[in-house]
Amino acid sequence: MSLPFLEKFGWEPHILTVRPESVQGVQDSILAKTIPKHIPVTYTSALPVEQTKLIGMGSLGLRCFPYLLTAGDRLLSQQKFDLIYFSTTVFISMVLGPRWHRYFSIPYILDFQDPWLSNYYKQSREIPPGGRFKYGFSQLQAKFLEPRAISKVSYVISVSPKYPEILQRRYPHLKPEKFTILPFGAPETDFEQLPSLNIQQKVFNPDDGKRHWVYIGRGGSDMALALRILFLAIQSERCKNPHLWQAVKLHFVGTSYALDHRAVKTVEPIAQELGVADLVEEHPHRIPYFEALQTLVDSDAILLIGSDDSSYTASKLYPCILAKKPLLAIFHEQSSVVEILNQCRAGRSVTFKQGDRPQDFLAKVVPDLQWLLSTPKGYQPDTNWQAFQPYTAKEMTRKQCAVFDQVLTTASQDRLLCPKI
Numbered sequence: 001m002s003l004p005f006l007e008k009f010g011w012e013p014h015i016l017t018v019r020p021e022s023v024q025g026v027q028d029s030i031l032a033k034t035i036p037k038h039i040p041v042t043y044t045s046a047l048p049v050e051q052t053k054l055i056g057m058g059s060l061g062l063r064c065f066p067y068l069l070t071a072g073d074r075l076l077s078q079q080k081f082d083l084i085y086f087s088t089t090v091f092i093s094m095v096l097g098p099r100w101h102r103y104f105s106i107p108y109i110l111d112f113q114d115p116w117l118s119n120y121y122k123q124s125r126e127i128p129p130g131g132r133f134k135y136g137f138s139q140l141q142a143k144f145l146e147p148r149a150i151s152k153v154s155y156v157i158s159v160s161p162k163y164p165e166i167l168q169r170r171y172p173h174l175k176p177e178k179f180t181i182l183p184f185g186a187p188e189t190d191f192e193q194l195p196s197l198n199i200q201q202k203v204f205n206p207d208d209g210k211r212h213w214v215y216i217g218r219g220g221s222d223m224a225l226a227l228r229i230l231f232l233a234i235q236s237e238r239c240k241n242p243h244l245w246q247a248v249k250l251h252f253v254g255t256s257y258a259l260d261h262r263a264v265k266t267v268e269p270i271a272q273e274l275g276v277a278d279l280v281e282e283h284p285h286r287i288p289y290f291e292a293l294q295t296l297v298d299s300d301a302i303l304l305i306g307s308d309d310s311s312y313t314a315s316k317l318y319p320c321i322l323a324k325k326p327l328l329a330i331f332h333e334q335s336s337v338v339e340i341l342n343q344c345r346a347g348r349s350v351t352f353k354q355g356d357r358p359q360d361f362l363a364k365v366v367p368d369l370q371w372l373l374s375t376p377k378g379y380q381p382d383t384n385w386q387a388f389q390p391y392t393a394k395e396m397t398r399k400q401c402a403v404f405d406q407v408l409t410t411a412s413q414d415r416l417l418c419p420k421i
Contacts, residue, residue, distance in 0.1 A: 001185050001393040002400055004036055009401035014081070015041040016072055018064045022046035028288035030197060034190065044071045059138070061092030068093055076104045082408055087111035087157075092141065094149040107154035107411045109403065112163050113184075115311070117142035117170075150174070154407045157400070159183045161336065162311030180403050183336070185393030186318035190293060199294040203251050203283060206298040210247045213372065214299040216292050217316050219255030219266035219284070222307040226330040227267060228358035229350065230305070231274040233365035238276070244373055248279055250303070253295060256284035296323035301372045302347075306331030308354050313337060318391055321346040324380045328368050340391065346383045 006013050015035070020027055022045055035041065046064035075081070084106055086094045094116075097108035117139065150156075150171050156179050158164055164179040204212045238245045250271075256263035263284040271280035287295070296302060302320045306312060310332045317337050320327055327347025331337045338349050348368045350361060389395060 001187050001190075002397040003034075003039060004189060005394045005397035006401065008394075009398055011401055011404055013039055014075070014079075015039060016068065016075065017041065017043060018046050018060065018067070019043045022048075022064065023060060024049055028290060030199075031289045042071055042075060044068055059092075061090045064090070065092055069096060069099070072096055072100060073103075076100055076106065081106055083404055084108040085111065085404075087113070089113050091116040091149075092145060095145050097149055098152040101152045107407050108152070109155045109157060109407060110149065110153050111157040111182075112167075113159050113315070115163060115166065117146045147171070154178070154411065155180070155403055157182045157403065159315060160311045160313040166311075180399070182396060182399055182403075183313060183391070184315040184318065185396030186322055186388070186391050187293075188322065188392055188394075190290070191297075191319075191322045194290065194293055194297065197290060199290050201287070201291050201295040201298055203253055203287070203295050204249065204281075204298070210249050211300045211373075212298070213248065213250045213301040213303055214253065214295055215251070215303040215305055216253045216287075216295060217255070217305070218257065219252065219282075220307070221266065222309055222312075223266075223305050224270060225308050225352060225354075225356065225358065226305045227270045228274065229330055229352065229361045229365060230303070231271055231276050231280075232358045233362055233369055234279065235275045236362055237366050237369055238279075245279065248373070250280045251295075251299075252280065252282045254284070254286040254292070255282055256286075258284070293319060293323070296320060296325065299323070299325055300377065301326045301328065301375070303327075304329035304331065304337065304347075306335055306337065308332060308352075310334040310354075317341070321383065321388065324383070326372055326375045326379055326381060328372060330365075344384050344388045344391075346381055346388070 003013060003015075020029075020032065044064060044067035046060060046067060047062075049063065081104075084097060084100055086097060086108065088094075088111075094110055097110065100106055101108055150167070153174075156164065156167065156174065158179065158181055161181050164176070164181070168174050168176065168179075203214070204210075206212065234245070252267040255265070255267055258264065265282045265284050267282040268277060268280055271277045296319060302323060302325045304317065304320060304327065306329065312332065313336050317329075317340060321341075321344060327341070329337055329341055329347060329349040331349060331351060333351035333353050338351055341347055341349050348371065350364050350368065352361065
């Protein structure tokens with residue numbers, strides 16, 4: 001989302017990435033076309049997953065690592081680069097930072113979109129995405145590789161204010177001035193071009209006379225509290241006014257990380273438990289990016305479901321606001337989602353903390369459900385777009401480039417103070 005704006009702030013990007021056909025998961029050819037044509041892209045291969053899965057190594061990070069290393073070495077030796085920026089959840093690639101710093105004297109920045117090394121699932125005893133064995137192996141890797149990646153880092157960008165706190169406790173040499181909180185920017189340009197793309201979403205028929213409420217994003221046991229708060233309130237309200245709910249459907253889309261039949265539904269079982277299963281449809285598989293945006297635009301209301309982990313920050317908040325639909329968020333009270341939503345007046349929120357009981361939220365949630373039911377087709381919230389401006393992709397890119405400039409200035413000063421002999 002930064003790519004269209006980087007040059008406005010003095011930076012010329014060059015992308016190093018893995019070929020789409022080497023990546024497991026949903027492909028979106030339209031998304032790749034949004035990269036400005038003048039920006040150079042170097043694509044690398046990866047070991048075929050059909051071969052590596054036989055030895056239990058399906059991870060993209062492990063499969064692509066030697067190719068990224070070789071391609072990166074070649075690029076850095078042939079062209080002049082001022083900065084290396086890692087913005088990915090393929091965390092193992094971040095280990096290349098200290099290597100390229102050592103051999104090419106180029107500073108690097110790490111952008112943590114999620115925590116790499118985390119004890120959340122160990123503390124909560126919940127089942128992690130992909131299962132305990134797979135997650136345990138990835139955490140074992142993180143235990144050894146994260147310190148190496150951090151060792152020579154010039155700066156750390158994070159989507160959540162909690163991650164810098166965790167990293168500073170873990171690595172005392174990292175000072176507060178080396179961190180910036182910078183969520184993903186709101187993709188305004190993607191919404192502007194959406195009507196011309198003629199995307200047809202397949203989740204529901206927007207013209208079938210029903211009211212479709214949509215949640216798009218991952219599921220998981222850490223979201224069970226928020227789901228129970230929602231479903232229990234719906235069950236209570238439906239018992240009183242069943243006719244109001246006859247045409248309502250709740251769609252939960254892309255809730256699983258799994259790519260095939262191993263995708264497990266985590267929402268429908270809770271709906272079944274609380275007596276609202278007939279209203280809930282879970283589509284666990286991910287859908288392409290622009291189809292997801294169209295699903296939001298076609299909806300009658302948008303739901304945002306939060307984790308009981310207070311550090312969880314949903315980057316999907318901004319597309320939900322840009323879809324201009326009635327919006328209800330149920331989130332941890334410490335999440336930045338709540339503050340942003342309230343600042344922009346883009347929807348309503350219900351907050352909880354760990355240990356709360358779902359039945360204690362009926363008085364808070366029921367009025368919000370009644371509001372969602374009462375909004376007419378085509379309703380748009382009275383969003384404060386001026387307050388929303390700091391969260392746009394252009395503004396986030398400006399802040400991002402300010403960090404780049406700062407790192408470059410510091411690196412130049414360090415070279416002057418410590419000249420090579």
